[in-house]
Structure formats: C-alpha cells, structure tokens
Amino acid sequence: MAIARAGEGVQSVERALNILEVLARVGEAGVTEIAAELDVHKSTAFRLVSTLEGHDLVEQTGDRGKYRLGVGMLRLAGATTARLDLVQEARPICRQLAADTGETVNLAVLSENSALYVDQVAGSSSLQSHNWVGQHIPLHATSNGKVLLSELDGAQLDAALATLPAYTERTITRKSRLRSELSRVRERGYAEAVDELERGLTAVAAPIRNAHGDVIASMSVSGPTFRLADERVAEAVEQLLRAAGEVSFRLGWGRRS
Structure with missing residues (x-):
C-alpha cells in the first residue's frame, strides 16, 4: 500500500510539472484544455491546478477559468x-x-x-x-x-x-x-x-x-x-x-x- 501511495505521489508531481510546461508553451489555458493535454479527468486537472495556485506557481487570469504561470515561478x-x-x-x-x-x-x-x-x-x-x-x-x-x-x-x-x-x-x-x-x-x-x-x-x-x-x-x-x-x-x-x-x-x- 505504501509503495502504491508513493507511486501516486510521483505521478502527481509529474503531472503538475506537465501543467507548468503546458502553460509555458501556450500562455493561458483552462482546466478542460489542461486535462486534455495531460489525458486526465477534469477533476484531476483541477485538483493539480489548485495545488499549484496555492503555491503561486499558477494564477487565474482576468478571464475566469483560465490559468497562466504565476509570480511564484518568477521567484524561483x-x-x-x-x-x-x-x-x-x-x-x-x-x-x-x-x-x-x-x-x-x-x-x-x-x-x-x-x-x-x-x-x-x-x-x-x-x-x-x-x-x-x-x-x-x-x-x-x-x-x-x-x-x-x-x-x-x-x-x-x-x-x-x-x-x-x-x-x-x-x-x-x-x-x-x-x-x-x-x-x-x-x-x-x-x-x-x-x-x-x-x-x-x-x-x-x-x-x-x-x-x-x-x-x-x-x-x-x-x-x-x-x-x-x-x-x-x-x-x-x-x-x-x-x-x-x-x-x-x-x-x-x-x-x-
């Protein structure tokens, strides 16, 4: 069970990194577009984006539902x-x-x-x-x-x-x-x-x-x-x-x- 959880954690990290790469490439994207890029369910994409947003690595644009790279990326x-x-x-x-x-x-x-x-x-x-x-x-x-x-x-x-x-x-x-x-x-x-x-x-x-x-x-x-x-x-x-x-x-x- 512990090994399975560890594997899920690594997969989540990889998917989160993929989201950052997608936003770096396209500039802005909604959860639906991100989910399609990652080939994951929309709820999974939303959970990952929310986590990244909590760390200021992504942020919502003026157009609700769209995300872009956040100021946290600039700090890094x-x-x-x-x-x-x-x-x-x-x-x-x-x-x-x-x-x-x-x-x-x-x-x-x-x-x-x-x-x-x-x-x-x-x-x-x-x-x-x-x-x-x-x-x-x-x-x-x-x-x-x-x-x-x-x-x-x-x-x-x-x-x-x-x-x-x-x-x-x-x-x-x-x-x-x-x-x-x-x-x-x-x-x-x-x-x-x-x-x-x-x-x-x-x-x-x-x-x-x-x-x-x-x-x-x-x-x-x-x-x-x-x-x-x-x-x-x-x-x-x-x-x-x-x-x-x-x-x-x-x-x-x-x-x-």
Missing part, C-alpha cells in the same frame, strides 16, 4: 538567476585569488541551516583538494558558515543555532561563545576557522554583498593548517578582502577598493 527563476550571476561574476576573481594564494577558494551561499558550496577553484599548492561544490556544510564549524551566520537576524540565528554538533575538539559548540565569535566576524569583516571542521584544515572567509548591502554569499581561502600559519593567514585575509570586495562591487555594492 530569480533565485536561480541570482546564483548564476554570482558564480559568473566571482569566477575570474576566485581564479586570481587561488593563483595569488596558492590555496583553494570556495564560494558558498546560505541554504536553510547550512552553507551550500556553489563554486570552487583549486590553487597551485592544493593536492587533489576535495570538491565541495554542491555540498552542504555546517555553518558553525566553518569560516564561510560564520560569515553567513553573522548577518542573520534574531529568529533566523536562533533557528540556525538549534544544534551545534562537534566535528573536532576545536568546534564551537556553545551558543554564547559562537555569538561572541559572530560579533568578532562583524567587527573584523572576515571569519576564521582553524581545525574546527576537520583537523589540519584552516580557512578564512569574507562576505559578498549585493547592491543593497545584504550578505548574499561568502568567499573563502582554505588549506592545510601547517601551511596557513599566522603570517600566511594575515596575508591571505588581505587578498581575500580585496577579492570579496571586487565581487561585491561587480554586483553593485560600494566602490572598487
């Missing part, structure tokens, strides 16, 4: 476009930063209660660096995560700090200590994580802002702790801040440094 498309724009604008700068530092450069965005890595460039010193692109990583144990956390408001931050698991003995697991760390991130303009996610891994990260000044991403330089001693970290931070500032400038924020 806008989020995808913004992410693609970010990666496109940041890529040449990430490459230059990786060349200058010799270390791995990553780009991350907030994704619910984790950081999602959207791009990575390996430096000349990297030895088969792990590819983080597409992976979700904890916010509290990484430099990128701390940058993304540092700009959250009270409710968002509380939700993100619901659990703070330890990954090494240096992972920050006390909320009060992490909040203090985030205050330092805001003051300094960058975050640091030494052996907090993995033993032997050091990373520094800086915020990337959009035209409104909102932090929309984080850029990091990471490498082995034995290579990134204090002097190297200080140098990497300077280069990182310039690079993150340049990406922010390209996205409409402030002036070129």
Whole structure:
C-alpha cells in the first residue's frame, strides 16, 4: 500500500510539472484544455491546478477559468538567476585569488541551516583538494558558515543555532561563545576557522554583498593548517578582502577598493 501511495505521489508531481510546461508553451489555458493535454479527468486537472495556485506557481487570469504561470515561478527563476550571476561574476576573481594564494577558494551561499558550496577553484599548492561544490556544510564549524551566520537576524540565528554538533575538539559548540565569535566576524569583516571542521584544515572567509548591502554569499581561502600559519593567514585575509570586495562591487555594492 505504501509503495502504491508513493507511486501516486510521483505521478502527481509529474503531472503538475506537465501543467507548468503546458502553460509555458501556450500562455493561458483552462482546466478542460489542461486535462486534455495531460489525458486526465477534469477533476484531476483541477485538483493539480489548485495545488499549484496555492503555491503561486499558477494564477487565474482576468478571464475566469483560465490559468497562466504565476509570480511564484518568477521567484524561483530569480533565485536561480541570482546564483548564476554570482558564480559568473566571482569566477575570474576566485581564479586570481587561488593563483595569488596558492590555496583553494570556495564560494558558498546560505541554504536553510547550512552553507551550500556553489563554486570552487583549486590553487597551485592544493593536492587533489576535495570538491565541495554542491555540498552542504555546517555553518558553525566553518569560516564561510560564520560569515553567513553573522548577518542573520534574531529568529533566523536562533533557528540556525538549534544544534551545534562537534566535528573536532576545536568546534564551537556553545551558543554564547559562537555569538561572541559572530560579533568578532562583524567587527573584523572576515571569519576564521582553524581545525574546527576537520583537523589540519584552516580557512578564512569574507562576505559578498549585493547592491543593497545584504550578505548574499561568502568567499573563502582554505588549506592545510601547517601551511596557513599566522603570517600566511594575515596575508591571505588581505587578498581575500580585496577579492570579496571586487565581487561585491561587480554586483553593485560600494566602490572598487
């Protein structure tokens, strides 16, 4: 019975996607036309359209009974476009930063209660660096995560700090200590994580802002702790801040440094 219900759920998702494709192709359509396109009963088509309407993915036109793609589709498309724009604008700068530092450069965005890595460039010193692109990583144990956390408001931050698991003995697991760390991130303009996610891994990260000044991403330089001693970290931070500032400038924020 459970397998049958799961199969019905997948079929409903597929039919709902087909409705979106139909409306994208024809512009507007009534339930009768949609039912004919999908070869389903009119009541089934109406139920699916109603569900999509509830999520603003379709909306009724002035002509009652006709539907078209809704504003929810624009939000989804806008989020995808913004992410693609970010990666496109940041890529040449990430490459230059990786060349200058010799270390791995990553780009991350907030994704619910984790950081999602959207791009990575390996430096000349990297030895088969792990590819983080597409992976979700904890916010509290990484430099990128701390940058993304540092700009959250009270409710968002509380939700993100619901659990703070330890990954090494240096992972920050006390909320009060992490909040203090985030205050330092805001003051300094960058975050640091030494052996907090993995033993032997050091990373520094800086915020990337959009035209409104909102932090929309984080850029990091990471490498082995034995290579990134204090002097190297200080140098990497300077280069990182310039690079993150340049990406922010390209996205409409402030002036070129």
